[in-house]
Amino acid sequence: MAKSTTPGNPVAARQRGVTMKDVAKHAGVSRTAVSFVLSNRENASISEETRTRINDAVQELGYRPNAGARALASRRSDWYGIVTEIVTAPFAVDIIKGAQDQAWLDRRFLLIAPSDQADAVGPNQGLEDAATEKLLEQRVEGLLYAATFHRGVHVPASANEVPTVLINCFDADGKLPSIVPDERAGGRVAVERLLQAGHTRIGVINLDPVIPAAVGRLEGAREALAVAGLELDQELVVSGYATADGGYEAACQILDRYPQKDRPTALFCLNDRMAMGAYDAIKERGLTIPGDIAVIGFDNQELIAAYLRPKLTTVALPFERMGALGVQTLNALTAGQPITADQQLVDCPLLERSSV
Amino acid sequence: MAKSTTPGNPVAARQRGVTMKDVAKHAGVSRTAVSFVLSNRENASISEETRTRINDAVQELGYRPNAGARALASRRSDWYGIVTEIVTAPFAVDIIKGAQDQAWLDRRFLLIAPSDQADAVGPNQGLEDAATEKLLEQRVEGLLYAATFHRGVHVPASANEVPTVLINCFDADGKLPSIVPDERAGGRVAVERLLQAGHTRIGVINLDPVIPAAVGRLEGAREALAVAGLELDQELVVSGYATADGGYEAACQILDRYPQKDRPTALFCLNDRMAMGAYDAIKERGLTIPGDIAVIGFDNQELIAAYLRPKLTTVALPFERMGALGVQTLNALTAGQPITADQQLVDCPLLERSSV
């Protein structure tokens, strides 16, 4: 498909915007004067009178600056780009929200480019490369990469041309700064909450044990138990698929394995979807939440956690905050701060609802 | 990998971008020749030899076009803008995905600007106006407005300066084209499915009766019943808050009102969240789904519908398709098609799972 614009400039010609030149003519001054006033130059000497005359002209003509031309002349675009699979798999969409809000505050524009990358390792980087390339063509001053779940990733080589920050993922090559949730602290706070409610025998419904989320959260759980002088009973840790069905099955195993007196009185589900399944398993057995079994989740997926009955107490992933921090970090880097491979850990707050 | 864009001299590339002038010098031709080759001009006469020489130079230097400069010179940006509250309330995030994928196919870039507008009517249009303004400063060639739920909206006046299309909402002033779900057909298909499964006494858990979604879906339900020679029993229609709790209570009302033989054998829940609550009400009464009571939802909120047990049969809102259609409509408008206030209705497909 070639460009379908015919030589005649059909559409573009229709709409010619008001330029500085027009404003200048209308105000009876030079274009330079207009530029000075609009950019609020400090050591420009423009009398108060012409200044208002120019501002009036701007109002009357409805002048609107041309961001592209400005970027070209000033050699800075005020744009950041974010490459993300989140558009495809919207689980962590709050990252975008956080980043965009922060960018808006900082008078920057965030260009969002989709990356359909299903797996981090495979050579399916076509679209991701293309997205990065497209963003660089727009002359973004910084790049963000955001993943739907915490993991290591490889970024396209061309990302090295501008400051780059990873969000909810980290550089598998260990060269770029990143912002990730503090899974361990999250696991700790979850189990602390259960301990505080008097539970000492706690079942854990685990994710795939190799992913960073599972490793961190479980370690945090161990730490919390250790502080209370307890140990994590490996028999009470059951892994399953990260779905409601997986959670259901894992919960059944844990609940049916013991006579009532040895049965755990609380379940720590490493994500909310599995907690959703665990609810079913518990209710099926005629047990109540939190009376007989307390449940605590992880992720704070609103649609689940806030709508389960009883509402699910869970640990939130700080997506929005990570997004904002990403932009702030980019601000620092573009301002000249040296690039390091630091990992910023962001707190995962406990959200009390009614299941503990 | 074979494409060695950066390995040459990444540092130099960062400091000052490679321009056409550099490519021209490297290839020993004029800048014009480079421009002609890169834009694939048809009636330009460039020998095959210099053409390849230029392309080689592009590769070797890692030249990347400057989108802003190109837009400035050619007076077309290839950008569309989308103003949306979806970033804030990600329920309908698939609209963005659909729009972005389509834009990508059409070699256009979609700029996403957030609008924090909580209510459609209030004068809280500050942020929305600012977003529109910002997009126009980028010289977008068209605008999309996307809402999280189907309703009438007012768009900022400046939106009239470029072609504008509304998605999942419609112009309260009746002047702009819009793309909305065919709620009525969706309601029809849901009830048809229940009828086909043999249900004739169907309870309806309704939304706020005045919103377009409720009006349309209910009307569709009536139509389907009429075709089967049945009438909608108004006693069986219960409204509630659009939440799981609301659905729970409404379901309780319906289920407890009648002796078993008069009890409806199916529930049509006008959204999935309410269906989620209805599940609880049904299970609490020792009834099974779909054995004793069939349930059908609306919206296809994946996190709910795909994870409820049994999985929820529901009618999907065609967000992705609406997004894509929005971009396609914009393509037509920017290509010169006259602007009308047409409402395009998009089908809501039935998703069979296990609750009917």
Place this chain on the structure above:
DNA sequence: TGCATTTAGTAACGCGCGTTACCTGCGGGA
């Protein structure tokens, strides 16, 4: 009065690119 500042503004250049007008050779027909 004489000279140096300061005030108030303007002319002109260039950012990177698309585009139009032009220029140069060369082969062929009359």
Place this chain on the structure above:
DNA sequence: TCCCGCAGGTAACGCGCGTTACTAAATGCA
């Protein structure tokens, strides 16, 4: 021989703006 036409380019302009030099008048100061 002359002229025409065409392949194969190039010079030059302008898109809208930031920015640096420069100018011309008003003011300060001895």
